[in-house]
Amino acid sequence: MTLLIKSRCRRRKRLRSRQRRRRASRRRKTSATVYTPSAAAASSSRARSERVSSPLNTSVTSCCRSPWTLRCVSHSGPYAKLLLGAMKSSGCTVYKDRHFSCEDCDGTVSGGFDAATSQIVLCQNNIHQQAHMNRVVTHELIHAFDHCRARVDWFSNFRHLACSEIRAANLSGDCSFVNEISRFNFGLKEHHQACVRGRALRSILAVRKVSREEAEQVVDEVFDSCFHDHAPFGRIPHNKKDAKFAYRDYENRDRYYANL
Template sequence: MSNSETAPDGASISAMSQPPSPKPLDPAYYTWSSAFSIMLGRMTGSRDVELERNYFSEMDALKADTICKRCEDTRSYLLQYSPIVRFLKEEVAKLGGDLNDSNIICRMCTSEQSGGFSLDHGILLCANQFRNRGHQEDTMAHEMVHAWDHLKFKVENENLRHQACLEIRASTLSGECRFSREFFTKNQWRITEQLQHCVRRRATLSMMARPGVKDEKMASEIVNQVWEGCFRDTRPFDEIYR
């Protein structure tokens, strides 16, 4: 990848390699008047999107220690008790990798992504993006599939077909596209081929964020080129886990 500041899947290298640093609060946004303006705007339909974004960014900064601690506690719990996380950790270990508390890192993120993976730095968990433990579990599983793939296969970071295959497999195998999550959190009401539709959508969105991909049409075409083989490849699982 031409951008040395990001991992192949868009994870911020600097966020993963640096310790969390306190961010001074901006009094222009962290005020009661901002909170009331947001509530009023939502009720009247005259929302100020920039105000909302900056206000909640300031709130995240204020609660950063608590949010990251919750993420770290959940990470440790999942490494010990989650069936899918434990299975993927063991499979990564068989290939010579070691995923643990030291290289699965919780940080506050400014983007909307919930996680990322770097072969050199490990897994990034965006602590301020998780709705609940299940969401964090899905994200960890997604990034752990990436880790397994990078150890198992010769992945070329500049090869968009390789990257599309990684995203198809991670979304298929992590559980993030199971029906209940799509139905209750994404308002996706599709019944037939729901899994395939979700995986295509997520893989296409991920590809759109990569250098060299011009637009959604190009991202979709790349996903379609590798779809058949990558969607059917369930390794290291015998079948799609959930």
């Protein structure tokens, strides 16, 4: 019995020593591997291509100047996802080559919606952060959604323009608490309404040659009805969490539940 136990112990020792020798030989082979310059260049170019092809890792300018513009837009957050889905459901599918244009703009303009060509213009020379791009895209997509769902007279009816600007400022996150703090604008009572009114007024004055008094009068006339028009979100998305809930509700809008 003692001899049998000793023989088993010897076998186990021999087996362990073989396993150790195999591991050591593998380590030597791995450490002796030499990477040629071509292999290193290929690996670095592959890594570069993976970084560029990922829309979440691209900068704003490279996103605009690359074929990934729409992917950058669709992955920019729940705001854009919901708006793109709503436009598709309304029969206005958005195509990156057709409906997005990245250009160098004058002044401090960040973007715009060209109603004549149904195209969103992103001012790549004035957008330097991904968060800024997300807000601009969402703002202009709201204009595109209004253009899709209604007969908006952008050029001669200031009431239509003012209504869409109010909706864009209200629903795009332009007047979120974080953005207002970053602008050093503080307020408690009806601060969101004041921000929406002010940004809509500035947008109208930037695109139309009208007096400030006339623009204020038009904004006041349509403010209540347009401020409470939350389509397609169904609520005011004050932050990304609200936008995610709105996007979830929009995705489940045709789902029916039954008590089984």
